[in-house]
Amino acid sequence: MSKESWEPETEYIIQKFECQECNYTEEVPTHCGKPMRLKDGRLICWMGPDCESSDIPEHHGKPLKIIQ
Numbered sequence: 269m270s271k272e273s274w275e276p277e278t279e280y281i282i283q284k285f286e287c288q289e290c291n292y293t294e295e296v297p298t299h300c301g302k303p304m305r306l307k308d309g310r311l312i313c314w315m316g317p318d319c320e321s322s323d324i325p326e327h328h329g330k331p332l333k334i335i336q
């Protein structure tokens with residue numbers, strides 16, 4: 269993965285996740301003490317993708333809907 273500069277832009281902030289199929293909601297996971305951000309369809313640590321980057325959580329086998 270190419271190293272890119274990272275700024276924790278406010279546009280990457282997400283509030284929570286919602287299931288597309290049921291009423292399930294999930295809090296945004298934290299990393300390094302703050303909520304993770306969303307960029308290019310992945311969860312990224314607010315410190316940057318070099319710290320942590322993970323897939324969107326799933327429910328009923330589908331990625332959760334992102335509420336921004």
Ligand SMILES: [Zn+2]
Nearest residue numbers: 287290292327
């Ligand atoms: Zn569900």
Ligand SMILES: [Zn+2]
Nearest residue numbers: 299300313319
């Ligand atoms: Zn981190």
